[in-house]
Amino acid sequence: QVQPVESGGGLVQAGGSLRLSCAASTSIFSINDMAWHRQAAGKQRELVAVITRGGSTNYADSVKGRFTISRDNAKKTVYLQMNSLKPEDTAVYYCRVVRAGRDYWGQGTQVTVSS
Numbered sequence: 453q454v455q456p457v458e459s460g461g462g463l464v465q466a467g468g469s470l471r472l473s474c475a476a477s478t479s480i481f482s483i484n485d486m487a488w489h490r491q492a493a494g495k496q497r498e499l500v501a502v503i504t505r506g507g508s509t510n511y512a513d514s515v516k517g518r519f520t521i522s523r524d525n526a527k528k529t530v531y532l533q534m535n536s537l538k539p540e541d542t543a544v545y546y547c548r549v550v551r552a553g554r555d556y557w558g559q560g561t562q563v564t565v566s567s
Contacts, residue, residue, distance in 0.1 A: 454556040456547040461561030472532040474547030485550040486530040490543035
């Protein structure tokens, strides 16, 4: 069983930064992609960034140049460094871990950006 656990959310002013972390409770060697999604109130969940087992990354256009996804295999953790935050980045951020063809989701962490 894989249980991703997110941390690092909070309240920040526009232009500020936050770093989210997601720890996976299983061997990192059995994990393929790791990703961050977000869901704003009244909107559908959307992909923010993904990092493959090999380290390739992909980002939503809305966060390119501001957010950086990375992973530390030794710590079984994926990170999302968020800079130059905007009010429209306000959402619940979810970690997704792909293992053996299945998706495992964290419980989510709230990020609120004030103007």
